[in-house]
Amino acid sequence: MAQKYKYKVEGGCQxxxxxxxxxxxxxxxxxENVSVKIDETKCVGCGRCYNAxxxxxxxxxxx
Numbered sequence: 001m002a003q004k005y006k007y008k009v010e011g012g013c014q015x016x017x018x019x020x021x022x023x024x025x026x027x028x029x030x031x032e033n034v035s036v037k038i039d040e041t042k043c044v045g046c047g048r049c050y051n052a053x054x055x056x057x058x059x060x061x062x063x
Contacts, residue, residue: 004063005045007038012057019049019058 013035020028020036027042028049038049038058050058 005060007050007058009036009057010059012055014055018052022048022052
């Protein structure tokens with residue numbers, strides 16, 4: 001069985017929006033032009049946002 005993860009924006013977001021463009025379920029929203037937030041209720045844990053985030057602002061946590 002594959003490891004499951006959840007993802008969270010911890011800081012360092014540069015609003016490049018690569019994560020938003022990569023999210024297949026539209027679980028990521030912009031917060032006041034400062035950062036982005038991942039809605040854990042919509043997130044399917046695919047990791048596309050994590051892999052697309054160049055500044056490393058998205059952290060991955062094992063479930």
